[in-house]
Amino acid sequence: MSEDVYxxxxxxxxxxxxxxxxxAQLGAEAALLALQDCGxxxxxxxxxxCGNQMRAFGMVGQQILHEIxxxxxxVVNTANACxxxxxxxxxxxxxxxxxxxxxxxxxxTEQLGKGLLGAAxxxxxxGFVEEGTxxxxxxxxMFSQVGMEHQRKYGTKFEQFAKIAVKNHHHSTFNPKAMSxxxxxxxxxxxxxxxxxxxxxxxxxxxxxGAAAAIIASERKVRQLGLMxxxxxxxxxxxxxxxxxxxxxxxxxxxxxxxxxxxxxxxxAGVGPQDLHLVELHDCFATAEMVHYENLGxxxxxxxxxxxxxxxxxxxxxxxxxxxxxxxxxxxxxxxTGIANIYEISLHLRGEAGARQVENARIGLTHVVGGxxxxxxxxxxxxxxKA
Amino acid sequence: xxxxxSGFLPAIPMIxxxxxxxxxxxxxxCRNCGETVPGERMACASCGKRETIEPVRxxxxxxxxxxxxxxxxxxxxxxxxxxAIVDLEGGGSLRGTLAEVEPDPAQLPWNMPVNVVFRxxxxxNPEGKPFVSYLFVPAQGEA
Numbered sequence: 001m002s003e004d005v006y007x008x009x010x011x012x013x014x015x016x017x018x019x020x021x022x023x024a025q026l027g028a029e030a031a032l033l034a035l036q037d038c039g040x041x042x043x044x045x046x047x048x049x050c051g052n053q054m055r056a057f058g059m060v061g062q063q064i065l066h067e068i069x070x071x072x073x074x075v076v077n078t079a080n081a082c083x084x085x086x087x088x089x090x091x092x093x094x095x096x097x098x099x100x101x102x103x104x105x106x107x108x109t110e111q112l113g114k115g116l117l118g119a120a121x122x123x124x125x126x127g128f129v130e131e132g133t134x135x136x137x138x139x140x141x142m143f144s145q146v147g148m149e150h151q152r153k154y155g156t157k158f159e160q161f162a163k164i165a166v167k168n169h170h171h172s173t174f175n176p177k178a179m180s181x182x183x184x185x186x187x188x189x190x191x192x193x194x195x196x197x198x199x200x201x202x203x204x205x206x207x208x209x210g211a212a213a214a215i216i217a218s219e220r221k222v223r224q225l226g227l228m229x230x231x232x233x234x235x236x237x238x239x240x241x242x243x244x245x246x247x248x249x250x251x252x253x254x255x256x257x258x259x260x261x262x263x264x265x266x267x268x269a270g271v272g273p274q275d276l277h278l279v280e281l282h283d284c285f286a287t288a289e290m291v292h293y294e295n296l297g298x299x300x301x302x303x304x305x306x307x308x309x310x311x312x313x314x315x316x317x318x319x320x321x322x323x324x325x326x327x328x329x330x331x332x333x334x335x336x337t338g339i340a341n342i343y344e345i346s347l348h349l350r351g352e353a354g355a356r357q358v359e360n361a362r363i364g365l366t367h368v369v370g371g372x373x374x375x376x377x378x379x380x381x382x383x384x385x386k387a
Numbered sequence: 388x389x390x391x392x393s394g395f396l397p398a399i400p401m402i403x404x405x406x407x408x409x410x411x412x413x414x415x416x417c418r419n420c421g422e423t424v425p426g427e428r429m430a431c432a433s434c435g436k437r438e439t440i441e442p443v444r445x446x447x448x449x450x451x452x453x454x455x456x457x458x459x460x461x462x463x464x465x466x467x468x469x470x471a472i473v474d475l476e477g478g479g480s481l482r483g484t485l486a487e488v489e490p491d492p493a494q495l496p497w498n499m500p501v502n503v504v505f506r507x508x509x510x511x512n513p514e515g516k517p518f519v520s521y522l523f524v525p526a527q528g529e530a
Contacts, residue, residue: 120461127512128398129463133520135470135482136457144455145472152453152497196470197456197492244433247452249425250472250482373482 003219005096006387007232009038012212012340014177015331018111021209023055024063027109030211030336031068034105038215038227042069045215046101051078051088051108052335060109082284082370084108085212085338086239086380092216093237102221107213108340110333114207116140140196140204140285142373145251147198147287154302156290158198162189163308164286165203165328171315172325174356179208179331203286208331212339214346222387231387232346235269235363238262242377252373254288258295261379262367266297269383273297276319277361278348280341282369283326293321296367296381315356323348323356334370338380341366349386362386390505398508398520401426410505410519414445414479423478446477447503448526456490473501473523485523500526 011033018026027050035041042065050061056079065071080087085108092106116138120131131137150156166186172178184202192200222231240261245253266272273296281296283289293304298319299312307313313321324330324344327337345364347353363385371377391408403413416423417431419439430437453472460466471485485501488494501523508520 116459116461118461120464126396128396128508128510128518130399131461132457132464132466132468133484133508133510133522134399135472135484136455136460136468138457138460140459141455141457141470145453145470148455149453194456194458196458244422246422246424247472247474247480248432250480251453 002097002099005093005234006217006219006222007214007234007342007346008217008222008225008227008230009034009040009215010213010343010346011037012177012336012343013210015179015208015210015333018209023052023109023111024060024067026111026209026211027060027064027107028067030109030213031064031105031107034107034213034215040103040215042071044103045071045073045105047074047076047092047095047104049076049078049088049092049104049106051084051338052110053079053081053084054110054112054334064109080370080378081372082282082334083338083368083378083380084335084370086368086382087338087378089214089339089342089382090237090239090380093234096216096218102218104216105213106216106339107211108336108338109211110335111209112207112333117207136196137373138196140199142251143285143288144196144199146254146291147285150287150291150304154305156305159186159190160305160308161198161286161290162186162200162203164283164289165189167308167314168283168322168326168328169202171323171356172329174354175325175330178325178329179206180325180329199285199287203328205284205327205332206329208333210331210333210336210340212336212343214339214342228387230350232349233385233387234382235271235385236265236381236383238264238268238381240264240379242371250373252371252375252377254369254371254377255291255295257377257379258292258367258369261381262296265365265381265383271363271383275363276365278323278345278358278364279319279321279367280324280326280344280364281321281367283322283328284332286328289321289326292367296365320358323353323358338368341368342382342384345384349384392505392519395507395519396512396516398518402519402521404519412445412481412503412521414443415440416443416478425479425481445479446475449473449475449501449503450498451485451495451501452480454485454495456492469495471523473503475503483521483523487524502526
């Protein structure tokens, strides 16, 4: 039986807009912060795994080493939509778990413009614009339909979806590294510009620039360095792609792919949802958080609306969800998101989360899922434990 | 002839134009697992079998499974519109625009019957050739 794998250093830059910086500079900053967190240097790293989506052709990991030290280590650049950062982390985990390396850097960095991601042409050059003629391929439209399917099944109300945004924006007021940090009362969320029914503007994640980085270490190395005190044990690192669903061509699956991944993670870790002290899940839209309550097993089928109504997932609740403010309020720099989620859980497990600290947090779960109709989806789930 | 699309370009590959000029949607049916999906495949997406997949014309009647009302889209795209998912009679589900209905949840009951209709999209390629696309329209009185 192989030894456990740990996170010994982790950090993120405050999410925001950095038009004067490059995506590699943002990543370099996060990498240096994570190294500083455990007192190591880039010379100690045996490999780099770098998640980035929008400049996937740009060898961003190598550009980062250009900023902080060209040590000649293997660099793996990962692009997997919103799961790019989670994918990078998992690749690093696998390499350490498999005994190839003792110390690796896993990170994500992204620079995004404002507004809707994508373009009307969808990359076509023959002049036909599908958007509007063959439905919509915007991400808000896709995830609004995810919510409408929940409404169809269980009668979930617009107001209940809106409450998720109220909660996550509230949470971000405790997080100095979040983009928004502003209370948004229910009336304001519901009256905000309708983007794609039922998601208003305040129910859509914020496109921001950001970067986050983690140092992953073997058990032997953690002990040798004397860093077990603040270490985080990775109990499960799982990944899935979209399994066949009958409506896959009309809307790519985000539900079953998450369920399969979560179930694999619970099985690997030997824990269940009832054992979790907090969760950072992929709230790219308020509607998405709703369905993932059920997909991650935080409640039974059709009970997600009740979870948000009763405060179960709010700060102070039984299982707080997205205490960082989530993608809705902390911001969603695609490739960095999967590492930033791990950072948030790590803060709580270390007892360093400040005003939003979950008392005696011992086990947390992170979830990212990304994709697009016509492409596919990818899900990564991690279960983390205080070492 | 309103339904003669000879000389049109299909807006997306799964739209085909027959020798009679009629447009239809090509799908795939698997004789092994029974699944039917839009588009042609090299093997069944559901069971992975290669020998049992065959091309099939998808139906033109269906029911509204899911939708959203798009209020903000890319520059140049007219909003609001209804982006719908329709389950077709005979199998297969399509994404498309639901036209000829108010973009209002009160006017969009689950499972409402719809027809798939083929229309001149009003768009042309750089050489001026027109594209044929499909729309969903309510099938009033035909349910």
